[in-house]
Amino acid sequence: MDTKKFLFASLDAALIGDIAWQVHREGHDVKYYVEAESDREIADGFVPKTDDWRAEVEWADVVVFDDIWVGTDVGTGELAQDLREEGHAVIGGTPDTDRLEDDRGYAMEVLDEHGVKTLPHREFTDFDAGIAHVQEHPAPYVVKPLGEVQNVKRLVYVGREDDGSDVVDVLRAYKKAWGHRMKGFQLQRRVEGVEVAVCGFFDGEGFVDPINFNFEHKKLFPGNIGPSTGEMGTAMFWAGRNRLFERTLGRLEGWLADQGYVGSIDLNCIVNARGVYPLEFTPRFGYPTITLxxxxxxxxxxxxLYRLAHGEETDLRVHGGYQVGVRVCLPPFPFSDPQTFDENSRNAAIVFEGDCEGVHIEDTKNVDGQWRVAGESGVALVVTGMGETMTAARERAYDRIEDVIVPNMYYRDDIGERWVEGEGDRLQAWGYLGP
Known part of the structure; x- marks a missing residue:
């Protein structure tokens, strides 16, 4: 392909820097805009930047939005839709697809309307009403915040008690600590099974083959212990339009085409022998999923990306085995504490004992050839590995991490283990992963 012009836009946190860097390394012209002042230096030295993304729209052959958020508001879907109507090629959502992530109740309605079975759920704007509901209908529940604070992943709580008593305690605590910021929350019945996300790239008319199946690891510590994070790592593989896809995203293909959606869309589910139960949408790139x-x-x-944005026929070729990506983090992640970040992580040097093959940037900059930690979150790198088996992919990723030196770095050492220890066998036995 001839050289093309790509404009990447992060209208909230800087997330898409690694993909912009890859496209730049392939020889294309790239400009990257970062709105958040605290993130402005992320990807410096890796990709060319711009201070005004709107001024570059006419220059670009493709505009890529990395999230649904414009600051604290949902809005890139509307921007993307308007730009497409003006004749621009855009990877991004629509107002309705943005709602899939922002409004959990709406997301469940869309799934129900298209024949996708959902778990019992209910939204509340009053904590006392939610507490009363659990007490009147004792069961294990998952608490999912609504509105701006839904991005504070540690506020998602998965109930453990069969009578919901722990959920009542958590809601009482949230009322005191977060009542002024949490516009509401969803209570969803908890179900046991294998958690797996079905992810596809959509070109405005249909899904591009193959389909991606990934397994998120959201807790901070190995063994799925500790506070929830955005994600600590991902294991995945690619396959055809199997039973799991056809019972989830496959049923939304017509709806997404009517929307004119372009980009990645992910539906996280719980799967067991009785059925597939959707949990939540990511109608955008996932992080670090897109990196892996x-x-x-x-x-x-x-x-x-060019062909996807222009709706052209796309021959996406991918690695045929398994892939593992591990986030390398520093203090204070997953919490926000500027003083801790300044004392332990800001400008920390990233050193490689070998090469940096398979290492991807997140909150990182390049200063005169030296990689350094940037931003303020403490999410520095994603280190990846691939193999013909999940075990081989894990070994490759962790071998590479051994060659990375960053003061105070930490990571989970069990990404992909759940698959090896039986999740893969269960999904196969239940018949979801066949042709």
Whole structure:
């Protein structure tokens, strides 16, 4: 493909820097805009930047939005829709697809309307009403915040007690600590099974083959212990339109085409022998999911994004085995504490004992050839590995981490273990992963 012009826009936190870097390394012209002042230096030295993304729209062959958020408001879907109507090629959502993530009740309605079975759920704007509901209908529940604070992942609580008593205690605590910021919450019945996300790239008319199946690891510590984070790592593989896809995202293909959606969309589910139960949408790139997906692309990333945005036929070739990505973090992640970040992580040097193959940037900058920690979150790198088995992919990723030196770095050492210890066997036995 000839050289194309790509404009990447982060209108809230800087998330898409690694993909912009990859497209830039492939020889395309890239400009990257970061709105958040605290994140402005992320990807410096890796990709060219711009201070005004709107001024670059006419220059760009493709505009790529990395999230649904414009600051504290939902809004990139509307921007993307308007730009498409003006004739621009855009990877991004629509107002309705943005709602899939922002409004959990709406997301469940869309699934119900298209024949996707959902778990019992109910939204509340009053904590006392939610507490009364649990007491009147004792059961294990999952608490999911609504509104701005839903991005504070540690506020998601998965109940453990069969009578819901622990959920009552948590709601009482949230009322005191977060009542002024949490506009509401959803209570969803908890179900046991394998948690797996079905992810596809949509070109405005249909899903691009193959389909991605990934397994998120959200807790901070190995063994799924500790506070929830955005994510500590991902294991994945690619496959065809199997039973799991056809019972979830496959049923929304027509709806997404009517929306004119372009980009990645992910539906996280709980699966067991009785059925598939959707949990939540990610109608945008997932992080670090897109980083690991890009590592497994055998097609050029820039060409794929260009063809996706223009609705052209796309021959996406991917690694045929398994992939593992591990986030390398520093204090205070997953919490926000500027003083701790300044004392322990800001400008920390990232040193490689070997090469940096399979290492992807997150909150990182390049200063005169030296990689350094940037931003303020403490999420520095994603280190990846691929193999013909999940075990081989894990070994490759963790071998690479051994060659990374960053003061105070930490990471989970069990990404992909759940698959090896039986999740893969269960999904196969239940018949979800066949042709």
């Amino acid at each position: 997906q890009e590592e497994s692309f055998e097609s050029p990333t820039g060409e794929f």
